[in-house]
Amino acid sequence: MFHARPLLTAATAVLVAVALNGAAPVQARTADPDYTITLDPRAQGPAINDDMYGVFFEDINYAADGGLYAELVRNRSFEFLPADNGAYNGLTAWTPTVDGGGSGTATTVNDDARLNERNRTYLKLDLTSTAGGRYGVTNAGYNTGFAVEAGARYDFSVWARSDNPAGTALTVGLTGAAARTLTVRGDRWRKYAVSLRSGRTVDDGKLSVLAAGGGTLRLDEVSLFPRDTFKGRANGLRKDLAQKVAALNPGFVRFPGGCLVNTGSMYGYDAASGFPRSRSYQWKDTVGPVETRATNSNFWGYNQSYGLGYYEYFQFAEDVGAMPLPVVPALVTGCGQNRATDDPALLRRHIQDTLDLIEFANGPVTSTWGKVRAKMGHPRPFGLTSIAVGNEENLPDAYWANFVQFRAAIEAAHPGFTVISNSGPDDQGTTFDNLWAKNRAAGVAMVDEHYYNSPSWFLQNNNRYDAYARSGPKVFLGEYASQDAKLFNSLSEAAYMTGLERNADVVKMASYAPLFANIDNVQWRPDMIWFDNDESWGSTSYQVQKLFMNNVGDRVVPSTATGAVVQPQPITGAIGLSTWATSARYDDVRVTRPDGTVLYSDDFNDGDADGWTPVQPRGSWSVVDGAYVQSDTSAQDTMVKAATIGETDYDLSVTATKIAGAEGFLVAFGVQETGQFYWWNLGGWNNTQGAVEKGFTSAKEQLLTKPNSVTTGTPYDLRIEVRGTHVRLVLNGEEWGSFDDDKVTEPFAQVVTRNDRTRELIVKVVNAQDTAAVTKVDLGGLRVAPVGEQTVITGDPGEQNTRTAEPIQPVTSTVRGLGTTFTRTFAPNSVTFLRLSLR
Missing domain, CATH: 2.60.40.1180 (Golgi alpha-mannosidase II)
Incomplete structure (x- = not known):
């Protein structure tokens, strides 16, 4: 300390x-x-837990397909459909291809000839090629194409059937490799495989599958894997990415999410189409032979093949010497969706699914799910000891009602098993306080905390866990990061990690998040390990995490540090107005000293807003009928600022009215040229919550939160009273909240x-x-x-x-x-x- x-x-x-x-x-x-x-x-x-530091893998930023999962073919089973993404169709990443006078048609079909009930869409090639001609499809792979290394072997496989009595010659071509031909015989699905060796290195290769002759050829599950996967495993992992994780020496691997665990439909299949679409992550979809696994519409906007499934997660954790830590859905959605099931039968089914998951991991080969694991190649149990229920639920009462049922069932069937709860989506606030109180009262073993904050927050909160009770639930810091990717962010995380270690009796596990990002497909920043189709590199935070994770130690030696006094800084700077996916009008902006002396005022009656400048050129601001109006309901973070206030004690008042859109309004103060600011956010989070947020450019943390909504067309009188580091917020003449930002960096x-x-x-x-x-x-x-x-x-x-x-x-x-x-x-x-x- x-x-x-x-x-x-x-x-x-x-x-x-x-x-x-x-x-x-x-x-x-x-x-x-x-x-x-x-x-x-x-x-x-x-003492420091052996599993103190680990990694969190979520399929975000194309981290699985096109990333850690070594499969090179994109949309290998033709299951990309508009239900997953409006830009998708069954031939996404595929192009019909003609060679040597070949001809035919290529369509994706879902009928009784399908490969199986979960792999429903297949490619139908109606062939009309003349002698010597071939017709088929070419796959573009991920990013810029297939990365092919000279001298390396690649294993191709396909499920196929042909109604041509003579069989169909199928030629497999990979850029840089000699083509190979195999013959598809019979009109029943059968798996065909061939090995290819590359003669040169390319990073923009293509894979072609071309058929000769006539008749109808059906193809599904077209696959190409590098032979040299991590640990040489079939259906394995991309070697360079897996090795970067192994080099961290992680104590645990948390998977598979994250938001994709508990978002989307809680049910298994879409009743109308029969397709397993847009559902929360359900582990039983992800095991067994890959051709029998469902695909899914990922919460992050793309398709998941589930080739990297629960078996592969468990195997990966074992291969890197880490404890597996699965997260299962609690039947309460998170990540802003805020829905809970009212179906007791569905809840019972998911609780049983969780018990079955533990059996899959640990059960004997004679058990139902242990037999599935053994058949997949791992008769020995994986040794699962812990499981987390839910992720970032913002409906604490609904979550808790379900969690206690999961916990009771798991502990009854598996005494001594650690069942991990959570505290919602932020480091403080009403949900956080509510869930922590429930967890303490129930004697829960461990609580999962998540937060993504600015570097200043991490430098100001090194002592966060000093004040936590030494008895009661322990902390699993399952997701955290400073919100950028520069060295200074990593330094702030490193400083914070010294506080985690000092409090190792409270903080038992911690994992930076997210783990991976495909540079061409990014939904979230920052990320620890970046990659394209053939290269990967560690961020500055990767280097810091690696240093800590490989030099943990067994016990903390108490120490103190003395040094220079750092004083808290008063809140000064410009004032600002903003909106988020909302149109709003602002009027009668005034800044006064506590004695009423006017420091700045603008009623916009002169028809202009000359003193206001955009922080970023977003939205559409104009003076309308004597008020300053932002009219674009789709624009986000439209802040404009004026009147830099150098005094430490002042009052900012404004009248705000929502015109249309999803949220409310944002009034900023303490706006600095460095990008730091505060704003009072009313009607945020789809008009469900109010907060005071402290930001640094795009990174923000909440200093104060409470339920709140804003009524369209109703004027609100807002006053922000700043006294040094203390701020009081007044809404329509009544105190709404207050805070003191007196922490020092x-x-x-x-x-x-x-x-x-x-x-x-x-x-x-x-x-x-x-x-x-x-x-x-x-x-x-x-x-x-x-x-x-x-x-x-x-x-x-x-x-x-x-x-x-x-x-x-x-x-x-x-x-x-x-x-x-x-x-x-x-x-x-x-x-x-x-x-x-x-x-």
Whole structure:
């Protein structure tokens, strides 16, 4: 924990050197350091869970198909339909192809000739080719095409049937590889396979499947896999992506979501069409032979093949030495949908599905679902011990009513099993408080918290878990990230992680999220690992997470840090008006001192808004009938600003009226040129919630939330009273809420852990500021070897790793001059791990 002391001036004139670009710092000659870290080895720090850090995999940003799942064919079973995405059809990613005078027609069909009830759509080729001609289809793959490596083998397979009595010659061609021909015989579905070897490297290849002769040829489940998958597994994973995860040394793998777990239909199939469409993630759809698995419309706007299913998730967790941690739907939707089931039979079915999932993971081969697992190739149980129920539900009472039924059934059938609850979609607020109270009262073992906040939030909340009860439910921080991808974001996360480790008796597990992003298909940022069709690279946060995850330690050694006092800053800056998918009018904007002295006013009666400028050019603002109106109901985040207020005590008042649209209105204050701002959001979240949010450009966190809605056509009188860091909000003459943003941004953070096996201390220091931190380290009498190892991540705080360059990398070096006390200079904008051998 950090303790402030009066500001000291570092003796910078006598510094020998400062560590830059990962170079080992030279010991500074100063008697007056900026910071002092003091260990108390006699005090007992908390033990650190072996599974402290893990990864969270959700099929977002095309993370599965076209990503971790090594299948190269897009829409391999012709199941892409407009029901999934308006731009889809059965031939999405496929193009009819003619070769050598061939002819025919290609259509996707769903009739009684289908492969099976879950794989319903297939490709029908009506062939009319003359001698020597061929007709068929070509697949474009993902991104720019098939990435093919010279000398590598690729395994092609297809399910096919032909009504041509002589059989149908089917030629398989892959860019860069010699074509192979196989013969489809008989009008019953049969699997055909052939191996291809590439003669050259390409990253924009295509796969063609061309048939000769006449008759009708039916094709389904057209597949091409690299032979060299992760661990060499059939139906396996893309090697470079899986290896990047394995290199993290994760303690657990949380899957399969995320929002896709509990959004969409809660039922299995669409009654009208018979298709398994747009439903929440249901594990039984994802096991068994891949050709029998359902596909699904992903919450994130694309099709899921479910080739990467529950068996493959369990296998992947085992392959990387991690604990599997599935998340099952609680029959209450999350992620803004806010619906709950009122069907007791459906709830009972999903509870039974969860019990069946545990049997699939752990049951003997003689059990119903253990037999399915064994038939898939893993007779040995996977050793599942924990399961999470639900994800980010914002209907706490409905969620809790279902959760307790799941928990009771699981614990009755599997005593000692850990059933994880959650606390909703944010780090605070009414849902958060409600669910935490319920979890504590019920003695739940672990609660899943999620939040995505600005770097300043992470630097201000290092002590968040210091105040949590040491008994009662433990914390699983299942999703968190600082909302950008630059080094400064990663430094703020690193500083926060020192607080997670210091509170390892409360925070038992944590995982950055999301894990993967396909650079050509991004629904969410930031992300840890990025990729295209043949390359992958780790973000700056990947490098920081990897450093922490591979240097955890067994126990925290209590320590304190003293250093410069950082004072809270008063809320000053411009005022602003904004909307979100809403048209609204604003009038009578006034800023006054507490004594009534007018600092700024605009009633728009002169017909213009000359003092107002857009923060971003969004929306359509104009003066209409003596008011300032934003008229575009589709535009989001339309903020305009005016009147920079330098005083620390002032009142902002405005009259706001919703004209049309989905939400209410946003009144901003404390708007800085750096992009930081506050706004009072009324009628947000589809007119269901009000909040005060603190933002930095596009990143925002909620400081205050409560249920709220806005009536169209009704004027609202709003007043925001700012007194330094304290803000009071008045709606129509009555106090709506208040908050005090008096937290300070602490740029220096540290924690010390001990590795019992190697007998090492691991001193972890984050210096998230533009100046070096001269630091005295007092080990409290512990004796260490004079030579140790140092790993540093540092650089320009605005830098990020990209496809073309990865400048932010850890650098490891040897350090000398260590002892019971020593002084180090920690580089500006750096994370430093010192490993010290105990004597």
